Amino acid sequence: MKEIEKKLNDNGVRPTAMRILIYKYLAEKEVATSLTDIEMAFAKADRTTLFRTLKTFEKQGVVHQIDDGTGVQKYALCEPGCNCELEQDLHLHFHCNNCDETVCLTEHKIPHINLPEGFVAEDANLVLKGICDKCSGQ
Amino acid sequence: MKEIEKKLNDNGVRPTAMRILIYKYLAEKEVATSLTDIEMAFAKADRTTLFRTLKTFEKQGVVHQIDDGTGVQKYALCEPGCNCELEQDLHLHFHCNNCDETVCLTEHKIPHINLPEGFVAEDANLVLKGICDKCSGQ
DNA sequence: CTGACCTATGCAACGGAAGTGCATTTATTG
DNA sequence: CAATAAATGCACTTCCGTTGCATAGGTCAG
Numbered sequence: 001m002k003e004i005e006k007k008l009n010d011n012g013v014r015p016t017a018m019r020i021l022i023y024k025y026l027a028e029k030e031v032a033t034s035l036t037d038i039e040m041a042f043a044k045a046d047r048t049t050l051f052r053t054l055k056t057f058e059k060q061g062v063v064h065q066i067d068d069g070t071g072v073q074k075y076a077l078c079e080p081g082c083n084c085e086l087e088q089d090l091h092l093h094f095h096c097n098n099c100d101e102t103v104c105l106t107e108h109k110i111p112h113i114n115l116p117e118g119f120v121a122e123d124a125n126l127v128l129k130g131i132c133d134k135c136s137g138q
Numbered sequence: 139m140k141e142i143e144k145k146l147n148d149n150g151v152r153p154t155a156m157r158i159l160i161y162k163y164l165a166e167k168e169v170a171t172s173l174t175d176i177e178m179a180f181a182k183a184d185r186t187t188l189f190r191t192l193k194t195f196e197k198q199g200v201v202h203q204i205d206d207g208t209g210v211q212k213y214a215l216c217e218p219g220c221n222c223e224l225e226q227d228l229h230l231h232f233h234c235n236n237c238d239e240t241v242c243l244t245e246h247k248i249p250h251i252n253l254p255e256g257f258v259a260e261d262a263n264l265v266l267k268g269i270c271d272k273c274s275g276q
Numbered sequence: 277c278t279g280a281c282c283t284a285t286g287c288a289a290c291g292g293a294a295g296t297g298c299a300t301t302t303a304t305t306g
Numbered sequence: 307c308a309a310t311a312a313a314t315g316c317a318c319t320t321c322c323g324t325t326g327c328a329t330a331g332g333t334c335a336g
Contacts, residue, residue: 014303014312014313016302016303016312016313016314018313018314019313034293035293035294036292036293045314045315046314046315046316047293047315048295048296048314048315048316049313049314049315051294051295052313052314053313053314056313067205067207067209069205069263071205071209071211071292071293071322071323072292072293073209073293073294092251094253094257094259097260105253105254107254108251108252108253108254110264111249111251113230113246113249113264113266114246115232115243115246115266116243116245116246116271117271118270118271118272118274118275119232119266119268119269119270119271119274120268120269120274121232121266121267121268122235122267122268122269123266123267123268124264124265124266124267125207125263125264125265125267126248126251126262126263126264126265127262127263127264128251128253128257128259128261128262129259129260129261129262129263130257130258130259130260130261131257131258131260132256132257133254133255133256133257134256136256136257136258137256152283152284152332154283154284154285154331154332156284156285157284172322173322173323174321174322183285183286184285184286184287185286185322185323186285186286186287186288186324186325187284187285187286189323189324190284190285191284191285194284209293209294209321209322210321210322211322211323277336278335278336279334279335279336280333280334280335280336281332281333281334281335282331282332282333282334283330283331283332283333284329284330284331284332285328285329285330285331286327286328286329286330287326287327287328287329288325288326288327288328289324289325289326289327290323290324290325290326291322291323291324291325292321292322292323292324293320293321293322293323294319294320294321294322295318295319295320295321296317296318296319296320297316297317297318297319298315298316298317298318299314299315299316299317300313300314300315300316301312301313301314301315302311302312302313302314303310303311303312303313304309304310304311304312305308305309305310305311306307306308306309306310
């Protein structure tokens with residue numbers, strides 16, 4: 001518990017009870033999580049609070065946002081030392097068509113792409129879809 | 139005009155007046171187009187009709203859907219000979235943060251990625267964001 | 277030609293999700 | 307303890323995708 005408080009403090013986020021719980025939830029879940037997921041888990045909490053908590057986490061580099069093509073924004077904790085905004089740190093995400101879960105493949109960076117003249121890339125998003133390790137093992 | 143009719147027929151889409159107009163609009167626009175874009179251009183037409191037309195086009199391989207991370211579904215005409223569903227035909231898309239337009243880079247295929255054991259990729263989506271050729275020239 | 281039929285179109289409404297404004301509570305600091 | 311700032315909760319809006327149902331319009335068999 002204390003580590004979470006410290007982690008949040010280090011990122012400039014005031015460690016309120018709610019925020020610690022949300023952080024803990026994200027840490028245990030280990031897959032990309034939507035606002036609605038969190039809402040289900042914390043039925044008492046207000047959607048707005050959860051929404052703003054995630055936005056705060058994102059701004060302060062605690063989580064990064066993931067667009068996995070489902071049309072729902074998801075979030076996952078940043079790895080220690082993760083610099084989401086830097087192009088070389090962009091890892092890819094895998095969305096399982098079977099269990100509908102999305103995971104970060106932090107070891108797999110997005111390869112560099114040679115663009116046509118005039119195009120300047122600042123950011124990239126790569127999502128692979130298919131069957132994940134848990135589902136393919138069945 | 140006749141070519142469009144033929145093209146639609148060849149793809150198993152009945153070439154109604156509306157559909158020909160929509161096809162023409164997409165062809166002239168040359169960038170990924172949202173339902174709302176089309177709605178603006180055809181103020182008299184009903185949103186549902188446009189929506190269903192796009193879905194029909196998609197199913198019949200006339201257009202492919204693009205998720206450029208803006209949270210809005212977009213569509214673009216398939217190139218002749220494009221097999222959107224095949225993995226080797228997956229090209230990448232470029233979203234300009236300045237003019238907000240998304241273009242297909244049909245020449246640039248998504249590079250093959252080696253996934254961890256147990257992961258089976260069936261589909262992929264790569265979106266680069268930055269400044270496009272038109273905007274960087276200014 | 278005509279009626280039966282299928283398809284396309286139009287209208288209305290729903291539902292999910294992101295987002296905002298404002299009031300209230302909780303925490304921090306002088 | 308008072309003053310201030312930050313976090314939380316409630317209500318509401320907007321946007322977009324989507325569906326159900328009724329109608330119009332083209333197609334085809336008899």
